Amino acid sequence: MRRVTAARAAAAGAMIMCGAALAAQVPYARLVDAAREPGVWLTYSGAYNGQRYSTLAQITPVNVATLKPAWIYQVAGQGQMETSAIVADGLMYVTEPPTTVTALDPKNGRPIWSYVRPMPSNLRLIGFPATNRGVAILDDMVYVGSLDGVLVALDAQTGAVRWETKVADNGTGHSITMAPLAVKDKVIVGISGGEAGIRGFVDAYEAKTGKLAWRTHTVPAAGERGVETWAGESWKTGAGATWLTGSFDPELNLLYWGTGNPGPDWNGDVRKGDNLYTSSVLALDADTGAMKWHFQYTPHDVHDWDANQIQVLADLEINGRPRKTLVTANRNAFYYVLDRVTGEFLHAAPYAKQTWAKGIDPKGRPRVVEGTEPTPEGNLVYPSLQGSTNWPSPSFSPQTGLFYVPVREMGSYYYKTDVDYEPGQPFTGGGERRKADEAWGAVRALNAKTGAKVWDFRLPSPSWSGVLSTAGGLVFSGSNEGNFYALDATSGAPLWQFQVGGMVRSNPTTFLVEGRQHVSVAAGHAVFMFALP
Amino acid sequence: MIIWVLMVAAWLTAWPAVAQTTTTDRPLAAADAADRAEGQRLYTAQCALCHGIDGSGGYGPSLLRPTFVRAADDAGLIAILRAGIPGLMPGFGDANGARRTWQLAAFVRSLNGAGSERATGNPQHGSTLYQQRGCAACHVVAGVGRALGPDLSAIGLQRGPAYLAEALVAPAARVPDGHVVVTARPKTGAPVRGLRVSEDAFWVHVRDTGGRLHAFRVADLTDLQREAGASLMPSYAARLSATDLNDLVAYLASLRGQR
Numbered sequence: 001m002r003r004v005t006a007a008r009a010a011a012a013g014a015m016i017m018c019g020a021a022l023a024a025q026v027p028y029a030r031l032v033d034a035a036r037e038p039g040v041w042l043t044y045s046g047a048y049n050g051q052r053y054s055t056l057a058q059i060t061p062v063n064v065a066t067l068k069p070a071w072i073y074q075v076a077g078q079g080q081m082e083t084s085a086i087v088a089d090g091l092m093y094v095t096e097p098p099t100t101v102t103a104l105d106p107k108n109g110r111p112i113w114s115y116v117r118p119m120p121s122n123l124r125l126i127g128f129p130a131t132n133r134g135v136a137i138l139d140d141m142v143y144v145g146s147l148d149g150v151l152v153a154l155d156a157q158t159g160a161v162r163w164e165t166k167v168a169d170n171g172t173g174h175s176i177t178m179a180p181l182a183v184k185d186k187v188i189v190g191i192s193g194g195e196a197g198i199r200g201f202v203d204a205y206e207a208k209t210g211k212l213a214w215r216t217h218t219v220p221a222a223g224e225r226g227v228e229t230w231a232g233e234s235w236k237t238g239a240g241a242t243w244l245t246g247s248f249d250p251e252l253n254l255l256y257w258g259t260g261n262p263g264p265d266w267n268g269d270v271r272k273g274d275n276l277y278t279s280s281v282l283a284l285d286a287d288t289g290a291m292k293w294h295f296q297y298t299p300h301d302v303h304d305w306d307a308n309q310i311q312v313l314a315d316l317e318i319n320g321r322p323r324k325t326l327v328t329a330n331r332n333a334f335y336y337v338l339d340r341v342t343g344e345f346l347h348a349a350p351y352a353k354q355t356w357a358k359g360i361d362p363k364g365r366p367r368v369v370e371g372t373e374p375t376p377e378g379n380l381v382y383p384s385l386q387g388s389t390n391w392p393s394p395s396f397s398p399q400t401g402l403f404y405v406p407v408r409e410m411g412s413y414y415y416k417t418d419v420d421y422e423p424g425q426p427f428t429g430g431g432e433r434r435k436a437d438e439a440w441g442a443v444r445a446l447n448a449k450t451g452a453k454v455w456d457f458r459l460p461s462p463s464w465s466g467v468l469s470t471a472g473g474l475v476f477s478g479s480n481e482g483n484f485y486a487l488d489a490t491s492g493a494p495l496w497q498f499q500v501g502g503m504v505r506s507n508p509t510t511f512l513v514e515g516r517q518h519v520s521v522a523a524g525h526a527v528f529m530f531a532l533p
Numbered sequence: 534m535i536i537w538v539l540m541v542a543a544w545l546t547a548w549p550a551v552a553q554t555t556t557t558d559r560p561l562a563a564a565d566a567a568d569r570a571e572g573q574r575l576y577t578a579q580c581a582l583c584h585g586i587d588g589s590g591g592y593g594p595s596l597l598r599p600t601f602v603r604a605a606d607d608a609g610l611i612a613i614l615r616a617g618i619p620g621l622m623p624g625f626g627d628a629n630g631a632r633r634t635w636q637l638a639a640f641v642r643s644l645n646g647a648g649s650e651r652a653t654g655n656p657q658h659g660s661t662l663y664q665q666r667g668c669a670a671c672h673v674v675a676g677v678g679r680a681l682g683p684d685l686s687a688i689g690l691q692r693g694p695a696y697l698a699e700a701l702v703a704p705a706a707r708v709p710d711g712h713v714v715v716t717a718r719p720k721t722g723a724p725v726r727g728l729r730v731s732e733d734a735f736w737v738h739v740r741d742t743g744g745r746l747h748a749f750r751v752a753d754l755t756d757l758q759r760e761a762g763a764s765l766m767p768s769y770a771a772r773l774s775a776t777d778l779n780d781l782v783a784y785l786a787s788l789r790g791q792r
Binding site: 078079122123124125126127128129130195378385386413415417419425426428430431432433434436437438457458459460479481482483485494497499 | 761
């Protein structure tokens with residue numbers, strides 16, 4: 001604890017010394033205090049706590065009906081936009097498929113620079129589309145992970161490449177779509193490839209040089225603690241991908257990183273055991289990567305229910321006692337409350353339709369309903385393969401005490417097939433047939449302490465849009481059908497909408513432009529900026 | 534036909550490793566059950582992840598549709614399996630080999646129910662039945678008819694006789710993608726039953742059985758009832774004799790568009 005304080009003081013000092021000389025300096029101290037600087041948007045979720053909540057309150061339930069587009073930036077390439085914007089000191093950083101970073105002027109949408117990474121013709125994307133979810137910023141550089149498995153540092157002002165580091169081989173199905181997280185003097189990055197039989201890891205690189213500082217595998221190797229939860233040598237292709245941005249508690253110096261499904265996804269026969277540390281959250285020491293604790297949401301997952309969803313850090317009163325909690329709406333349909341200091345399980349409750357578990361026991365382990373595993377003939381289970389929610393961000397509002405989650409109400413027939421591992425090929429052992437005829441979606445407000453539903457805003461199809469909440473008393477989100485809209489944060493009543501003309505499959509952000517609150521979202525092949533008249 | 538030959542020629546030129554004596558220069562429709570079984574094995578391992586184990590879609594689009602926008606012909610489909618679609622779908626290059634790639638393409642092509650069987654009825658009599666029974670009240674053939682249901686101008690290329698027969702006898706079992714039957718109940722005014730043309734979180738468009746388009750604000754509806762698996766088309770099971778059904782199927786199977 002003493003050391004953290006010292007580091008913060010040093011970083012703050014550095015900011016004072018350099019602040020006058022250099023523009024767009026985003027030292028670590030600003031990232032730590034990002035929640036107190038609502039005019040900018042400095043990390044993937046807006047702050048290390050993963051809350052995607054802004055204290056900006058210029059836009060309110062009273063005036064939101066007059067919200068208008070300020071500008072639209074269209075991209076030239078193919079593929080769906082899934083970027084979360086970073087806004088710092090007069091520039092807005094967005095990413096475009098496949099791995100392009102563009103700095104825009106947030107006042108007018110004009111591009112200032114673009115970094116376009118050419119992709120090899122034999123690029124392997126196994127289990128996900130060609131996309132990128134955003135950059136990290138630290139000091140005078142922005143960082144992007146590439147589909148071909150490379151971490152790139154760019155000059156924040158010009159886009160010049162400062163360094164590149166190969167994270168992992170794309171030939172074996174490794175890829176990066178997530179936004180890195182900058183912490184202290186390091187850039188933390190995870191990896192995709194959970195459908196290709198990779199062995200997952202979280203990496204930290206020196207921000208100045210790109211040198212690997214530490215790597216923590218999400219699946220233990222022979223001789224390591226936890227390998228006994230894998231039959232035979234199945235750990236070697238055990239997956240546990242780390243494909244979404246984690247959260248960070250500077251006071252505890254702990255990173256919280258979700259891990260993905262075990263491999264192969266749907267045939268658990270070849271990997272009997274709990275399969276640690278897949279479908280889990282890991283608490284990692286930010287300096288060394290050492291695992292302080294872990295919590296496995298879905299032991300021996302056979303439905304592809306990754307636990308990569310945003311791990312939200314919130315201080316809540318649980319049973320009359322203030323607790324530092326980690327809360328998350330898991331793909332497996334349960335909402336969890338954990339103690340983020342110790343990893344102690346505090347509470348879980350279903351927040352969407354599910355048929356696979358009778359409940360969660362006092363230790364946090366699901367009581368699995370027999371006969372819900374995939375079969376050669378297909379077995380109907382709720383939720384579907386993509387889960388009750390997926391990577392689009394939830395939001396927690398300390399103002400309302402509500403946890404807003406994009407919900408996917410759908411079941412699937414799960415199939416199991418034989419499977420052989422071949423490097424760089426899908427390693428899944430089955431699949432799904434969606435029960436799409438009665439599928440629907442929602443933005444769902446949950447009591448953050450209990451997970452109990454408070455309201456629904458219903459959508460025609462299972463949502464792929466993240467959620468933003470603000471101190472103005474609003475919740476922003478989107479739909480597959482192109483609606484971008486604002487809801488009353490207390491009641492869920494729709495107050496404003498704009499049809500953007502393409503699927504909203506990204507996370508909204510909000511910040512100030514020339515002193516006025518703006519809201520931005522990427523949709524279809526464009527970035528949209530909204531402001532009051 | 535000439536165009537098709539040229540496409541195949543271009544495809545053979547592009548991949549000289551494919552000897553002209555192999556099975557892979559045959560049309561995909563010529564695949565037999567063993568070919569399709571091997572194709573299905575590959576499909577399950579490599580494609581089901583995104584397109585669903587039965588082709589009904591998932592992260593990727595459904596493959597149960599009559600035509601593929603990006604693969605108008607056999608060579609186009611095989612090219613996509615090899616090269617992928619930039620930014621959207623990985624290609625498998627030569628990893629599967631020419632023969633297995635052809636088998637995979639044949640399986641994917643078979644997902645739409647076109648099959649390789651031949652219709653046995655009398656298409657001339659089927660054409661008469663099509664006119665007499667009022668099919669044109671809801672379907673277009675060669676530019677004629679009302680477009681409530683799918684355009685049938687090239688249905689013979691897109692669906693096989695078994696599929697067409699089932700679509701006539703049990704239309705609800707063969708509802709095309711996106712054809713959802715709804716009843717919209719406005720707070721004021723009469724309910725409207727019809728095809729859901731469009732729906733987002735704030736607006737619903739319904740085309741009624743008379744062909745009229747209705748636009749509703751979701752906030753102005755008390756209810757939007759979706760009839761899962763329903764079709765606006767009546768069953769012709771009791772309206773056609775077995776022979777007539779066979780003849781109507783033969784007529785539909787003969788519809789091969791203008792090309």
